Amino acid sequence: MKLSYSSYRSYIECPQKYYWKTIKKPCSIKLSKYFSIYGIVIQKFFEYYVNTYVKTGELTEEQIKSHLKLHWDRTLKKEYVVWTDPWCKQTSDEIFNNIYTDILLNLKAFNFFKYMKSEVVFNIKLVKSQDELTGRLDFILNNPDNTVEILDGKGTNKQDNVDYEQLYFYALMYYLKYKRIPDKLGFWFYKFQTIKYIDFTMDDLVKFKDKFALVKKTIKEAKEFLPPPKIKMSKICEWCDYKYDCSNFLTKKEANRIKRGKGVPIANTGDIQEFGL
Numbered sequence: 001m002k003l004s005y006s007s008y009r010s011y012i013e014c015p016q017k018y019y020w021k022t023i024k025k026p027c028s029i030k031l032s033k034y035f036s037i038y039g040i041v042i043q044k045f046f047e048y049y050v051n052t053y054v055k056t057g058e059l060t061e062e063q064i065k066s067h068l069k070l071h072w073d074r075t076l077k078k079e080y081v082v083w084t085d086p087w088c089k090q091t092s093d094e095i096f097n098n099i100y101t102d103i104l105l106n107l108k109a110f111n112f113f114k115y116m117k118s119e120v121v122f123n124i125k126l127v128k129s130q131d132e133l134t135g136r137l138d139f140i141l142n143n144p145d146n147t148v149e150i151l152d153g154k155g156t157n158k159q160d161n162v163d164y165e166q167l168y169f170y171a172l173m174y175y176l177k178y179k180r181i182p183d184k185l186g187f188w189f190y191k192f193q194t195i196k197y198i199d200f201t202m203d204d205l206v207k208f209k210d211k212f213a214l215v216k217k218t219i220k221e222a223k224e225f226l227p228p229p230k231i232k233m234s235k236i237c238e239w240c241d242y243k244y245d246c247s248n249f250l251t252k253k254e255a256n257r258i259k260r261g262k263g264v265p266i267a268n269t270g271d272i273q274e275f276g277l
């Protein structure tokens, strides 16, 4: 079996989501990526910047803008964004300009780029179980003083709600590959030009390893993959790509609507009514 951090996290949140993701079930309704587009594009830019551009020397602001435009156009072709949705507060030009400004600010704020590698893919076969762990580390920083840092890029508006386990997983992958625990683990918040390092000990990593192994075993032995009985209409469901295919979500959504007094079905008389805009 292959297991990445994101599949492990999906299983913990909801086994049904994990299962549908694993079999790559197509979603019946595509969800707009409006809220993720900033993170996707800035991440892509820094990935290419670190792996390619930085080696070709300094880029002018104009060159940065034109490289960014390439990533932006490519991403918009691939991702689905509905700019007319009522919650889209920013236009596509405004988001593009925010990304451009934040790139310049980050490039000024940090001077580590030439020591970095980005989007490093790890595929590690476990000797005993023959299972495979896979992962993509956003950034590995090999400092001149021989210390190693692993950074995960974040395009969020807030600096809380970070998932420490994600970095623990990357630290373990790094250890399995290089037999060395990284010196620092941190989240790089692009919108704040800030890196927040987390405190961790060997004990934290060992505890996480045990928890991960247990989840892996549970998945392997599972006969069915159902949503947890008490899953609430939380952010987990709201952000789930499969929510419109999930009877659990749809039933709870309808129940909430009725509770708020909006769900009393209006008898359909067959009249045609005009909706005012």
Ligand code: SF4
Pocket (backbone or CB within 6 Å): 013, 014, 016, 017, 227, 231, 236, 237, 238, 240, 241, 242, 243, 246, 248, 249
């Ligand atoms: S909508 Fe919620 S319950 Fe349904 S699959 Fe997604 S996470 Fe699970």
